[in-house]
Amino acid sequence: MAASICDTKRNYTRGAGPEPVCGLTFDPVTNQCERRIIRAFASPVLLMANIIIINNEAVNAELPSDTPLLWLLRDHLDLTGTKFGCGTGLCGACTVHVEGQPVRSCVTTIASVQGKEVTTIEGLSKTGDHPVQKAWIEEDVPQCGYCQSGMIMTSVALLKAKPKPTDADIDSALAGHICRCGTYSRIRKAIYTAAAAMPVPAPAPAKGKAKPAPKSKTPASGRDTKKGAKA
Ligand code: FES
Ligand code: FES
Numbered sequence: 001m002a003a004s005i006c007d008t009k010r011n012y013t014r015g016a017g018p019e020p021v022c023g024l025t026f027d028p029v030t031n032q033c034e035r036r037i038i039r040a041f042a043s044p045v046l047l048m049a050n051i052i053i054i055n056n057e058a059v060n061a062e063l064p065s066d067t068p069l070l071w072l073l074r075d076h077l078d079l080t081g082t083k084f085g086c087g088t089g090l091c092g093a094c095t096v097h098v099e100g101q102p103v104r105s106c107v108t109t110i111a112s113v114q115g116k117e118v119t120t121i122e123g124l125s126k127t128g129d130h131p132v133q134k135a136w137i138e139e140d141v142p143q144c145g146y147c148q149s150g151m152i153m154t155s156v157a158l159l160k161a162k163p164k165p166t167d168a169d170i171d172s173a174l175a176g177h178i179c180r181c182g183t184y185s186r187i188r189k190a191i192y193t194a195a196a197a198m199p200v201p202a203p204a205p206a207k208g209k210a211k212p213a214p215k216s217k218t219p220a221s222g223r224d225t226k227k228g229a230k231a
Contacts, residue, residue: 048083050110055081055123065111069103070094072110073120081149085178092177095150096120102154107192121149124156132156143181151177155191163200165191 050061054077061072073079074094082105085093089107096105097119124130132155142148151174154163158173160163168190179187 028192050114052110052113052115053117055120057116061110063110066105066109069096069108069110069113070119073105073118079120079122083146083149085150090176091147092150092154092174093147095153095177097153097157100157100160102157109141119153121153123206124152124187130156132159132190132194135190135197139186139190139193141183141190142185143179143183147177147181149181151179151187155187155194156174158176159191159195159198163198 032114034138050065052059052061052072054073059072059077061067061076063072063076070082070084073082082096083093084106085091086108092104094104094106095102097103097111097117098108099116100119108152113143125133133153136142136148136152141151154173154177160171167188170191173189174184
């Protein structure tokens, strides 16, 4: 697999950026990071085809099965909206949806999502106008922006599960998401703004309690479907 270094490492090695915080050893001879070498070339797992549906497109990822989903997204598919923060499932920057649930793609192997639907921030809305994205803009949430796509993906999943979340729901959903710029209060405000803008889905009828609809004497549509009925 052709390997490339991440933007942070690249900028750092060019003297145009801060020192990366990932803690991985960078080898200037091979132009690769320690973790990429381990994943790409020293994996004990054989290469295999992993068909994954990413943003409604089938992707055949011919990579070692234990390749993190984040590597596939950023390095192979150029979906760089999903960020690499800690690499160990602790910051939330890499959050994407798998079958609609938020997961941390840095600690999710491509084998574990084989045949499943993955949605990244790029797949949320083609034009960036999902109600949560619009609320983020309205409330001017991001500062540096690094954590924000992960925050948005988790917030979208939260609002799907709880269209009118409480403070406690928000705290629980975003636990473990870290924003180094401290935008937490604006994130909370934006979630409430999005919740107010999103239509609340009608509650599903309770199972076993639904009464049969009364028979109507006249067809609701105004068209009589009985044989021989007059127009
Ligand atoms: S980069 Fe995945 S949780 Fe931090
Ligand atoms: S906006 Fe900078 S880390 Fe969250």
